[in-house]
Amino acid sequence: MSLMQSRASSSEPMNALAAKHVRSLDDDVDANQILPICSNKFAAVAGTPSYQEYVANNLLGILDDEQVSDVVFEVEDEHFYGIRALFASHSIVFRRMLYGGMLESDPSNHVVLTDITVPAFKYLRSTFYNVFNHERATDLQCDMVVDVLFAAHKYLIEPLIAKCIDFIKRISNMRDWFLVLQQFENSQFQYQASLFLSQILNQGSSPYILQNKSAHFLQNEQFKSLKSDLVLVLIRSDFLAAKERDVWDSLIKWCRHNAVHMARKTSVAVSEDREQKEELEQKTCQPDSDSDLERNLTTSERALMANFIQHVRFKRMDGAFFKQHIVDNQILSESQVIQVMFAREDATKWRSEFNDRDRQKCKLVDAFDLSEVCLTLAQIEALSVGDVVDFRDHYGLFCAATIIETDHSSNRVKIHYNHWGTTYDEWYTYKLAGIVDDDDANNDRMAAAGNDAVNDGETHPDRVRLTQKDLCSRFARFGSITKRSIKRKDLKDRIEHFHNNATSEAFDIQIKPSKFFW
Numbered sequence: 348m349s350l351m352q353s354r355a356s357s358s359e360p361m362n363a364l365a366a367k368h369v370r371s372l373d374d375d376v377d378a379n380q381i382l383p384i385c386s387n388k389f390a391a392v393a394g395t396p397s398y399q400e401y402v403a404n405n406l407l408g409i410l411d412d413e414q415v416s417d418v419v420f421e422v423e424d425e426h427f428y429g430i431r432a433l434f435a436s437h438s439i440v441f442r443r444m445l446y447g448g449m450l451e452s453d454p455s456n457h458v459v460l461t462d463i464t465v466p467a468f469k470y471l472r473s474t475f476y477n478v479f480n481h482e483r484a485t486d487l488q489c490d491m492v493v494d495v496l497f498a499a500h501k502y503l504i505e506p507l508i509a510k511c512i513d514f515i516k517r518i519s520n521m522r523d524w525f526l527v528l529q530q531f532e533n534s535q536f537q538y539q540a541s542l543f544l545s546q547i548l549n550q551g552s553s554p555y556i557l558q559n560k561s562a563h564f565l566q567n568e569q570f571k572s573l574k575s576d577l578v579l580v581l582i583r584s585d586f587l588a589a590k591e592r593d594v595w596d597s598l599i600k601w602c603r604h605n606a607v608h609m610a611r612k613t614s615v616a617v618s619e620d621r622e623q624k625e626e627l628e629q630k631t632c633q634p635d636s637d638s639d640l641e642r643n644l645t646t647s648e649r650a651l652m653a654n655f656i657q658h659v660r661f662k663r664m665d666g667a668f669f670k671q672h673i674v675d676n677q678i679l680s681e682s683q684v685i686q687v688m689f690a691r692e693d694a695t696k697w698r699s700e701f702n703d704r705d706r707q708k709c710k711l712v713d714a715f716d717l718s719e720v721c722l723t724l725a726q727i728e729a730l731s732v733g734d735v736v737d738f739r740d741h742y743g744l745f746c747a748a749t750i751i752e753t754d755h756s757s758n759r760v761k762i763h764y765n766h767w768g769t770t771y772d773e774w775y776t777y778k779l780a781g782i783v784d785d786d787d788a789n790n791d792r793m794a795a796a797g798n799d800a801v802n803d804g805e806t807h808p809d810r811v812r813l814t815q816k817d818l819c820s821r822f823a824r825f826g827s828i829t830k831r832s833i834k835r836k837d838l839k840d841r842i843e844h845f846h847n848n849a850t851s852e853a854f855d856i857q858i859k860p861s862k863f864f865w
Contacts, residue, residue, distance in 0.1 A: 406476045418445065421459045422468045433475045438502040462501060462535075467494035471502075487514055489523040493530035496543060515547055516554040520716060524556045525569045532574050544580050553586040553707060561589035561709055565597035571604040575654055583658045583702070588709035591663040595672065598655055599644075606647040643676050652678075661687045662694070662703045720827035721820050727777050730760055737823040738762055738775075745828040777818050 396404065409415050409430070416428035435442035444458065460468065470487060487495065492511050499507035518524050534540045547554060556564055564570065573581075578601060581587060582594055644652060661669060661679070674684055689697035722736070730736070730750050738748035751772065752761035758778035764771050 403478060407478050410472070410476055410478065418456045418458060420468065421457065422463060423465050425465055427468065427472060429472065437475050438504055440502040463498045464491070464494045466491040467498040470495050471498060471504075471507075474507075487511070489518065489520075489526055490530075493527060493534065493540075497534065497536055497539065500539065500543075512543070512547055512551075516552060519555050519559075521556065521560065521563060521567060521719065524564070525567070528573065528577060532577055541576065541580070544577065548580055548584040548586060553588070557584065557586045558588050558707065559709065561587055562593055565589055565593050570597055571601050573601070575605075575651070579655060579658070582655055585704060585706055588707040591660050591706075592665070592668045592672075595659060595664070598652065598659070602644065602648045602651040606645065606651055609647065644678070657700070658702050660702050660704065660706065662690045662699060662701070663705065666691075717820060717823070720823045722822040722824065724778065724815060724819055727760070727819060727822055728755055728758075735765075735825045737825055737828045738764070739821040739823075740764070745823060747825065747829045775821070777822070778815065779818070 411428055413428055416430055418429045418431050418434075420427045420429055431445045435445050470491065487510070492514050496508060496511035496515075499505075499511060515527055518527060531540045531544055548557070570578075578598075582598065587594065656678070661673060664673070669687070673679060679687070683700065686697070686699035687701065690699040690703055694703060720737075730753065732750055732753060734750045736748055736750070737745045739745050746767075747765040749763045749765060750760050751763045754760070754774075757776070759774050759776040761772060761774050763769065
């Protein structure tokens with residue numbers, strides 16, 4: 348028998364056994380039980396989570412698991428479980444702290460962390476465990492992004508530093524922007540705060556607020572309450588896309604406001620004269636008027652302005668404003684005025700002792716935040732006959748409208764759409780009994796559940812639960828929306844760009860209509 352025949356004969360029992368097993372498998376499996384092969388690589392069996400969700404849920408499960416944790420972190424008297432290897436893998440500081448001889452290292456597996464807040468630590472821990480986009484995940488928010496930034500700097504996590512800076516630059520809400528600036532001002536790490544502010548306001552891309560809403564930023568009442576160091580960094584920035592006259596007016600308001608407060612503190616310290624206190628308090632509360640901006644600066648106001656004047660770009664002011672507010676008020680000396688005039692005439696030959704660089708131009712934004720132009724409940728309750736507002740109709744379009752009748756005792760006003768007949772006049776109830784208050788902590792959860800706003804004891808998943816904010820969002824300041832004009836060329840360019848980059852594949856366009864749309 349040849350070697351080939353021997354191998355063939357020896358393989359026959361193996362092949363027969365394999366065939367038997369194959370037949371037995373085919374016979375035992377019901378065709379209805381065979382799972383179909385999915386063409387979509389992301390498709391999953393109904394009722395089972397995807398693999399990404401499976402892994403995320405498992406990591407989330409051990410986040411506070413004492414059994415698998417091998418270290419306890421103490422942050423502001425609160426204790427958190429952790430896994431040494433996960434923390435060490437993301438930060439060289441944690442590696443030396445947990446596996447080296449740093450002061451925080453403790454054989455009892457108890458580590459006390461200082462100079463970090465609880466929200467910042469929770470965010471670090473959730474990201475170390477790769478818990479993102481989950482309902483229990485700690486998202487980066489405006490009220491803690493500065494703390495996270497300082498924590499990332501302390502633990503040498505460069506990608507997180509870049510993420511925080513990018514997050515701050517992308518802030519588009521004015522209230523959130525001032526909140527972040529105040530966090531920098533109130534930080535205990537003032538030197539590092541100044542470095543980060545300088546990086547955010549002067550390096551890389553321009554912050555959204557400075558590029559698109561610089562005029563509103565300078566005119567905001569909270570600007571007067573900023574500290575001098577922050578104001579100095581702001582006006583030095585080339586990213587502050589504002590007219591120089593607006594920059595000057597904001598500095599005048601800031602100096603007047605802070606000079607009064609300084610005088611008030613000094614007066615309280617050296618004198619207990621009640622009448623003088625009351626006079627200073629009234630002066631502090633008075634709003635700035637045009638005449639107040641035009642009067643000459645006092646000695647204390649000039650002393651405050653001296654900190655900023657070198658960074659004001661007088662060369663960029665228009666001639667009439669420069670003469671009326673700078674030359675006539677003797678803000679600059681004669682020689683300084685001559686320098687500015689020569690620099691205005693030919694910047695290539697002459698330069699002034701002040702900053703002569705151009706600021707970035709403000710971008711016109713066709714989008715806006717509805718919460719910034721809508722009326723509050725108190726403003727709606729103060730409406731009277733004859734007041735004009737922008738009112739959103741039942742089709743979701745804002746129209747210029749006039750209040751023709753009021754019934755505030757019943758929380759309603761009668762609306763007349765301008766340029767439309769009286770047939771379309773309507774009574775609008777801006778406050779309902781039993782409406783969900785915006786301050787209710789459970790409001791978001793209840794709204795997501797789709798509970799009915801009517802207190803009938805039943806739940807209706809197919810209905811939308813309105814909040815007081817939703818009711819007020821139909822009112823906006825007159826002209827804030829109806830007088831906006833979209834740039835048709837920009838719109839056409841975007842549409843053309845979309846069509847040019849479109850392929851034969853289908854596109855999913857997601858929109859978020861107002862609750863009134865439904």
